[in-house]
Amino acid sequence: EAGVAQSPRYKIIEKRQSVAFWCNPISGHATLYWYQQILGQGPKLLIQFQNNGVVDDSQLPKDRFSAERLKGVDSTLKIQPAKLEDSAVYLCASSTRRRINEQFFGPGTRLTVL
Amino acid sequence: GNSVTQMEGPVTLSEEAFLTINCTYTATGYPSLFWYVQYPGEGLQLLLKATKADDKGSNKGFEATYRKETTSFHLEKGSVQVSDSAVYFCALSPPNDYKLSFGAGTTVTVRA
Numbered sequence: 096e097a098g099v100a101q102s103p104r105y106k107i108i109e110k111r112q113s114v115a116f117w118c119n120p121i122s123g124h125a126t127l128y129w130y131q132q133i134l135g136q137g138p139k140l141l142i143q144f145q146n147n148g149v150v151d152d153s154q155l156p157k158d159r160f161s162a163e164r165l166k167g168v169d170s171t172l173k174i175q176p177a178k179l180e181d182s183a184v185y186l187c188a189s190s191t192r193r194r195i196n197e198q199f200f201g202p203g204t205r206l207t208v209l
Numbered sequence: 210g211n212s213v214t215q216m217e218g219p220v221t222l223s224e225e226a227f228l229t230i231n232c233t234y235t236a237t238g239y240p241s242l243f244w245y246v247q248y249p250g251e252g253l254q255l256l257l258k259a260t261k262a263d264d265k266g267s268n269k270g271f272e273a274t275y276r277k278e279t280t281s282f283h284l285e286k287g288s289v290q291v292s293d294s295a296v297y298f299c300a301l302s303p304p305n306d307y308k309l310s311f312g313a314g315t316t317v318t319v320r321a
Contacts, residue, residue: 099252126307137298137311138253186252196241196302198309200252
């Protein structure tokens, strides 16, 4: 079974630029999550999708972050404009509806904002 | 609110040594408890879990017991290998909820 795929693996941008990350969850997983992991900290949930609907985006900084999951499969997370404090690893995870707290994580995208 | 506190690292051990990583939590009710592991260059993987008091989760020689009385879920392995070098995260999710709250992670390095 293929795991969660993410791209790119690394991205370096300057502050005020825009960036987008892509995630392809495990086939058949209805639930998709985006996390932000700042160096030295545990992952923090940004947004959760159930199929193509948003379940929880309470921790998403909506003035600059946006996410979508068209067709209930792939998802993109965008930052516009980026700030220095957005430097982090962005993790995508997915799970089935039955075992919703057993999440499978992708390798992450390491973002550096200069 | 819900939170997880785990032992600060980094931890450096010799092969075949005993490993313990402490984890304590704050939550209402009976959360589910997890240990995730992140090997270099890879995503987080679920290592083991426990969903109720006194449950013991185990996998790959690692064990952790859900202790309600001490609100703890310490991770142990009797004889570590170089391949166990990774970052270990303790996490919880509240009853009937999906949200995972993670600890800060503990970096473990095992030397040959």
